[in-house]
Amino acid sequence: MTEEKEKSLNFIEEIVTEDLKAGKNGGKIVTRFPPEPNGYLHIGHAKSICLNFGLADKFGGETNLRFDDTNPVTEETEYVDSIRADVRWLGFEWENEFYTSDYFDNLYEFAIQLIKKGLAYVDDSSAEEIANLKGSPTQPGSDSPFRNRSIEENLDLFQRMHAGEFPDGAKVLRAKIDMANPNMHLRDPLMYRIKHAHHHRTGDKWCIYPMYDFAHGQSDSIESITHSICTLEFDVHRPLYDWYIEKLEIFPSHQYEFARLNLSHTVMSKRKLLQLVQEGIVNGWDDPRMPTISALRRRGFTPSAIRNFCERIGVAKRDNLIDVGLLEFCIREDLNKTADRVMAVLDPLKVVITNYPEGQVEEMHVENNPEDKESGSRIVPFSREIFIEKEDFMEVAPKKFFRLGPGLMVRLKGAYIIKCDDFVKDENGEITEIHCSYIPESRSGSDTSGINVKGTIHWVSAAHAEKAEIRLYDRLLIVEDSSSVGNDFKKFINPESLIVIRDVLVEPSLKEADLGTNYQFIRKGYFCLDKDSTPDALVFNRTVTLKDTWAKEMKK
């Protein structure tokens, strides 16, 4: 019985389904992911990546990775490399790797064609003059004095622009459409500008570069992209996208727009992210507080959790603000099933088990993951002196406190039940040490004591523990919707977005921790080794906390 429930399609999948049914494009579907290599990919890009590659996967098509590199002054190879790595890490493989700059010759030829058709002209106006004549959304623009040059003159001028005869900004090539069109993008948009700049791929071959609008649709067309998917703000560009394709009489790619991802408690714009990096508010693009793919990776997120998140948030056209809690849910859901459990004590309190023989060490076999029976077990040494969390002991315990306090009993995870007999305070009234006795018959796995305890706590053996540094990460901003505070977002950085704890005590097995392996520190959250870690100085990042209903209860 393969009774799979028909999952409803998003509106783009519906369009594709209909196109396929109608036999459009010979039953083929080709998409593309077109980042500009001027920054790092973030979770919003992941949504687009999952959409584009997912569509091709689902309908038997192909997806190209195309670097939209038409602006030589902002684009760099460093970004190309990081983007490639991020897309692969997310689990996608592209059919072709292309660059808009691959098409500079074609684009130049397209421009000549439009000039010859009397649909493009060279304008000597300055940027300011062009802006002034453009009008405003509510006010029609007016024609440039250069609008009616002859085809011959335009051809000559454009070729001389190409040949490098003019300085930057002296002239532009514009499409001749309609200066009074209610759509600003149709008011004789710029096609080419002069930039005597070195390009990361074409070097110094060109001194004129095409604008986005004159490059994107034609690049789609050259690659026979059937469904060109972009975000909502390009909706107003679509008439122009179609205009170029129509006038050039080339393969009719079509553009479809969806609402970009907005995530709560963070910023997503490249400009703002760059600001955080440049002003040292975070420690680079992969600072685990950033919403970039590289940061999420470093923080311990998995590709499948991110893909799952992108699936859950859906695809539609209305503006949205996704609660980062959903992303946290997705990573917990994944890691719960896959991450091995280990023990680490973040805020240690010494426990002496007074009736346990001095010098004795027992090797406890502790299961790695109760959710995965295949995961086996590991050995954790137990001895007379151990450390537990300070917060797991209270001198005066409230009624439902299932942990340690005078006379109270708990199970030490994977070991014995202990009972608190006494505790030691220093001159400040601070509890420095507690004394317990253990129940020898209660050893985990062979418990004949018949004692039932409510609480189980984690611990590490004092003589065997490793020291580590732990970095606790939390949401970047204290405001939900960063768009509500605009450029003031830096005033809302969460002061607790990063808390470093040194001298954390972790169980000895973590000495062998690998980069890229996720762990659950029992009762504390999911962690992974950070790249700053060395064999002598372990560093772990907290990916996300565990759900903590007790903490919630205490807040009431």
Next chain:
RNA sequence: UGACCGAUGGUGUAAUGGUAACACUACGGUUUUUGGUGCCGUCUUUCUAGGUUCGAAUCCUAGUCGGUCAACCA
């Protein structure tokens, strides 16, 4: 004061003229050697006003609210 896009629980997303549902959140219960996980349950929804129709979240009209558009950026 123009053009375009949008509006379904707290947050997202479905329902494609025929019983408004799914996930997350919140809250309760249960299980548990993680106050984790699992399982069960509860709360909460069609922007407004007209119209078409036997029947409207869905179609039409108007309004309201939100977003986008005036870079030689993409």
